[in-house]
Amino acid sequence: MPDKYIPQEIEPKWQAQWVADGLYATVEDPDKEKYYFLTMLPYPSGDLHIGHWYAMTPSDAAARFRRMQGYNVFFPIGFDAFGLPAENAAIQRGIHPYTWTLANIDKMRRQLRSMGAMWAWDREAVSCDPEYYKWTQWFFLKLYDMGLAYKEFAPVDWCPRCNTTLAREQVWGDDRHCERCGTPVIKKALNQWKFRITNYAQELLDGLETIDWPERVKTMQTNWIGRSEGAEVQFSITDDLPPITVFTTRPDTLWGATFMVLAPEHPLVARITAPEQQAAVDAYVQQAARMDEIQRGATDKEKTGVFTGAYAINPVNGARIPIWIADYVLMTYGTGAIMAVPAHDERDFDFALKFGLSITPVIDRPDGRAKSVVWEGSVSDGFEAALQAARIAYKYLTIEGRGRFLGVPLESDAEIDAYTALLLEHLKAGHWADIVGRRWQVVFHDGPLTLDSIAADAAIMARCHAGYELMRQFPTTMAMWQAVSWYRDVLFHHEVGTMINSGVFSGAPGDRAKAEVTAWLAEQGKGKAAVNYRLRDWLISRQRYWGAPIPMIDCPNCGTVAVPYGDLPVLLPEDAQFLPTGESPLRFHEGFRRVKCPKCGGEAERETDTMDTFMCSSWYHYAYVTPYHKAGQRLSPNDTPWDEAAGAYWLPVDQYTGGIEHATMHLIYTRFFTKAMRDMELAPFDEPMLRLFNQGMILGEDNEKMSKSRGNVVAPDDLVARYGADVIRAYLMFIGPWELGGPWNSKGIEGVARFMNDVWSLVVDDGGHAAGPAASEKEVRTLRRAVHQSIRDASADMEAFKFNTVVAKLMGLRSTLKGARAAGLHGTAAWDEALDSLLLMLAPIAPHISEELWQRRHPGASVHVQRWPSWDADAAKEDVITLVVQVNGKVRGKIEVPAGVDEAAARELALADPNVQRHLENKVIRKVIVAGGALVNIVV
Template sequence: MLRCQLQPWTTPLRASSSARCTFLRNSSNRLYATTTRATPNASNKSTKKASLNFGAMEAKWKARWAESPPFKNLETKDKPNYYVLSMFPYPSGMLHMGHVRVYTISDTLQRFRHMSGYNVLHPMGWDAFGLPAENAAIERGIHPAEWTVKNIELMKEQMRMLSLEFDWSRELATCDPSYYKWTQYIFLEMYKAGLAYQKEAVVNWDPVDQTVLANEQVDHEGKSWRSGALVERKKLKQWFFKVTDFSEDLLKDIDLLENWPQRVKQMQRHWIGKSKGAEFDFPLTTPTEKVSSLKVFTSRPDTIFGVQYLVVAPEHPLVNKDSLPKEQAASVMEFVNDLNKVQNMEEAEENKKGVFTGLYVNHPLTKEDIPIYVAPYVLAEYGTGAVMGVPAHDKRDWDFCHTNKVVDKVKFVVEPSIKETDKPLDYAEPFTAQGVLSALSGPYAGMKSQEAMKAIMRDASKIGFGHGATQYRLKDWLLSRQRYWGAPIPIIHCPECDVVPVPNEQLPVHLPLDISFTGKGGSPLAQAEDWVNCKCPKCNGPAKRETDTMDTFVDSSWYFMRFTDPHNTSLPFDPEKASARLPVDIYIGGVEHAILHLLYSRFYSKFLLRNGAYHATPDIKPGNGEPFNVLLTQGMVHGQTYKDPATQRFLKPEEVDTSEPKNPKIIATGETPLISFEKMSKSKYNGVDPVNVVNQHGVDPVRLHILYKAPPSEVLEWEDTSIVGMQRWLAKVLKLAESVGNDSPCTDIPALDKMTSEERDVYRETHTTIKQVTEAMSTTYSLNTAISDLIKLSNHVSASSLQPSSPVYQHAVRSIVTMMAPVAPTIGEECWEAITIQTNNSSRSVFAQPWPVFEEKALEKDTVDCVIQVNGKTRLNITVPVALASDAATIEKLARDTPQGQKWLADKPIRRAIVAKNGQLVNFVI
């Protein structure tokens, strides 16, 4: 059997074959490295930089953490709980920069919460089922289980390399039977509640390989990625979850999600798509055996007199050769069969083609016979599978009517409220707004739309023609997958007993491992006869297992709950443990999961709350079943691309001379390439390997850089030339820490009124920074500004005249190091060790230190920076004591005493002084 060619994980190296390293020691005996690294394509040029030896420090502290984990055994009952979760990854074998960004964010926040006195839950697991592993089995001849396990080990090692502190004791993988046993258990709970059911649905069918394809396996031409065959649309029996039973709860509770991004909430609302209106029942003029009338939903009952045709979905029960008139049956079925061969249904819908069925309905209000058409833009699973065509008042209906020449004249039954008298109304396009009903609306003519809707609904209800209705765009969740690498659906099909759920005591239904992978002939499970053939749990007769597996969204819709109690063998999770932790306090991940994953997780969470799997704790957590309190959606990481300006071809890195980063050149031509930042991809040659970046620059500088370059929710344009700035800052903070560590420990900080002006200034800046960084870590999550504030404070302390022996100086440095530690854990530990080198402090880890708390009094300023204007024009700035900030005479005297004041005021008398903004702005009128 062929084996997958995995890249072996290697120990990170700090000096490559193209770099020469010389290690030096500073006065504090700390390792520094002077590195001369060859620059690719740089015409024998080289760059030289001095930095800390990050590799040596990382190795040192990883060994210390392994021996004495800083967050182990810190959980106590007197601390509040806090649950930090980042979306778990698919084990592809390699982290990408998007992974690095999201996990650095979550790691930073969980370290902050630990230091702030919380029992923090920060677990990690693997979204391990899915088609990629099955594809690997087909292409490489390696079993999906083996492929997945190897990749998990690789990615775990990469995570450790990035100093990510996860609670690995809670690790789970969705492909582990100990996990998917409970996925199956919850499925059966849904089945018992009537929320899991089976019905026919349209799927992508490969006629050559005789298998169902996921949408991702169909190319833009509608062909199978594997066989090249034109994909067909085929009806198969599929399993569904009745998500629509929760439509109203899922919609109204969006308003409770105060800490979710507005755009995500709007996407959820749009996907659920609630519409209020009316449902009308049009009787067929010639009823069939299965269908006697067509129900349609509309949000505009005021246009009911403008209905000129109806349209049904291709899958509607009416569309079959037995129900259609003989003269139309052949053309209609040919149209539908051709649609089944079209994969890109959006294009089929856009061309507005339809076919007349030969059937009619009677309009109970106008008494007209209305033709029925078939068109692909009507979906069988949405609403009633039929819509009414009102071409005068709907753009889509207008286009369809004219494309298919449905009627000779369009009926405008609603007109603008106020007609223009100087020109006639333009009926060359549909009028889609509300207005006043025209003479064609019978007894309702002259009514405004809102009034007419109520009247029409009242009268239609009396004659049994219509009633008020609410419709949702949300469809039930099709969870069946005709693939192998997924959780088996725990159902048995018996010829005597029909559908029989697998008894709980027989769970899990194990996924058989001795499977042949060819990619042909349908689901691999269907060919595993020893596994498929079983006994019926009810009658003990011969039966067959369900061969569909579950959509991987099922696995990820409840994993955050399992993390609360991952080793439970009796239940998916203990109700009390889950209730104490849920909802997740902050959930971090990509906005690409803003719809389905979050919607299905909300559905699962609400169902399990309703089913008693856990309970609400109103005094601590809201009781609405919402799974995530704060949602932090991080932006994508874009890479730098180079293009040939003549051919627009993307250039490979080796084709560009970047020895001068601000002035790159195409090596072959000497021209300047076009530079842009785009989504990382192999075709654009702009991908970045996190392992290489960390090997080159160090973990902490990379962590800082990725958080500093952009706010978490925005796109991050990755370029590593500025990482050196982070390296220099870390070296600066370490020198500050060493200056404190080489001096005597600080004594008590003097009272504010006993401090010198310089001490007061540094103390105020320290506590202002504590306040700002704490808010960034706990409320705004603007981690880039938190790092910026720390840099400003370190610069302020360095520039002050205070000595390292000053208690205020030492307090400031300790605060910097403590607040820096969550984003730069290795250097944070190194700095804290330097600070405490001459103390008997028994706690050597910075993460055992409490998060600093700002003093409100310390934020007050003694002085005000005052802008002086003369006749409305800014001329100078002065500093004024706070107590005198509103005293115009004092401010005038202080201004006149400065050289600039002498220039602009001289001895001229002040006619008027205007003091504004509490003394921050004064305008002298002379």
């Protein structure tokens, strides 16, 4: 019977043998350097996806590579076992979440084992095990003790049909409907537990510089934290009301604040609203409350808002400015109130134009551009001739049936001055012309008025309204100008620039303006420098059953009381009822809810909310060190959730791998957790994971995201049955760079299957080729060169997670070996070295076939305890190289030369090449460059 490669036979055999031998058992060995290699833990959905293979098998290969390099590698696995799908199964099919979850975990363990990964199953942790969530609850109590957990009344997404809150990711689509029943979600205010992650905002930002994470993730976290620097400024209202504090990043535009806007939810709204505006304000506030943030956040939406009837005083110029409410101001960012600078903020500009609010430019245009428009009928004859004489360019414009106008672009102050003088000379009484951009003036026949304040705006418009009936449609000077489309590109800008119309600060250059104004505000007691973050506190309350119960108690006498550490865990009751309404089973479980107050012993109620599952995954990499530590024992606040010696050995994580989708959730939460743990004196380090790698996503054959509805899902179990795990592993690594992902190709995998067959054949048979007579020294040297070059290149690529090129190099080595076998080299020492090297390098990628073949060659010793091969630089060295000869950078000849040929010889050989000579005919050689001993460029 032919000795064929049958992965279905050897793979289960070795998987069982490895377990029997304890090959991947975890041992804290202080004599060996540790390496904690972690892959994001899976959710036990019940069916392993090819995406799991793509995330996990290259990760396993990298971990195995480290192990072969001599590190003591810890490569644990577990399950993120709480979450909504289990509860849905309970509601829909009457299966208890615990039963459903454990059955899924059982199935997934089997599927995961078929990958042949080197997981430390002896340290497996399952987050829904009471001995696990006992510690999750313990962390909650510790955070509470530190003042980092607090309860707050906050609006959350709520599905009115399912009667429960939803996580952000369970709200789907632009219309924000419920993932389960399709009902549009609403906002509902509930009493919720939150963690003060914002206390660590700056540290979370600073820490990014200390970790070796992809720039992409760091950027996403930086944006998520959203630090912005500016100032807080107080605007007073009346003596009996507190001032409104605003945050601004542009204190240099303060003189241009011509109105204020409060978020509809702002607490001051109720207190400042004037009686005559009360009805309008109430209606607007109610309407805003019905809309959720996404609807409010639609950028293309028309601005809406209502005047409160109240006024504030601009602290820098004393201007009395109206206070509006509008939903474009968010209560959740900054102070929930803004000073509106319509001349230099696009949103404020739109709002001011829509509601006729005054707009005062206070920052000079950095481009210095100015424009003017003059109606022909407003100037005396000879104006055009005067312009021509003064060499001022102009063009004719027609404005909406109002006749012919002159449009005058103006480039410099001198030109503007000359032009203004001409205007004053030629303007008829009662007429005017505008200058906008570099200057903001309306030039009347008796002199110009400058738009430098709300009062000036009113004065200008009074004259315009009086002068020309048509102007009455424009409430403000800027609105009048905005009607002239030719002006539009110079009316608004948000650049930093020289301050104008700003009292003593007029003329302050842009690069100093912000700092100087901020310092001055502080001096005057009107404001101070401030830093604002976009990051919000982490809401962890979930109104669901299948999560770790929040270990808190509400006592009518003592208030909020923490469950004593020694009473943990607060167990989920097994007999909960899962109602089709989706209401939290804990809320209606009297046995769970009713409890004696730990302080006074009186009747009290348990918190019935459970914790966000991100809480479980924030510390799982610590749990792996000693899963279910102190099982069955009473806990105290002074405990450590893992064996301290084991933790000191393994922590922190050296290399983490996983998908990019967790960039701003899990990866921020776990960093926050670690910093809090450091402050609890549990962790002697600041960051949980020193290096991070994000793999890409595997797509369906149609290059689309895999989904059941598309029918493009690749089922790994079928592939294992057909090709075996090794072929799938190697193919997934070969497909392209790991970080890019890419489409599955059912043909492409065949090439990898052929490769495995070839490797098999190289070891088990001679391919029908007789061993030749003593191989020539040259043949041996050529074979060894290929082997040692392969080791050299594959080592570097493994280090860099470039598995695709590692597989390509091993395929190349396979071809070399086939050639060597045909040449009769098998049986030589060089052949043995080559085969062993190939198997060793293949071991991390395809652990089963390499184990089978290795043990056939070296019975009794696992390939996975061998050292990664090292290369011999001498053996890898080329003795003949191809000298490339270029003329003016174009390749004109290739010459085989001995390696290490000196420059002079290379130059001589190059010039002697017939084709090169042809290209040098009738040319003068200007320069000859010899690069790297392998390339000559002749410049003529």
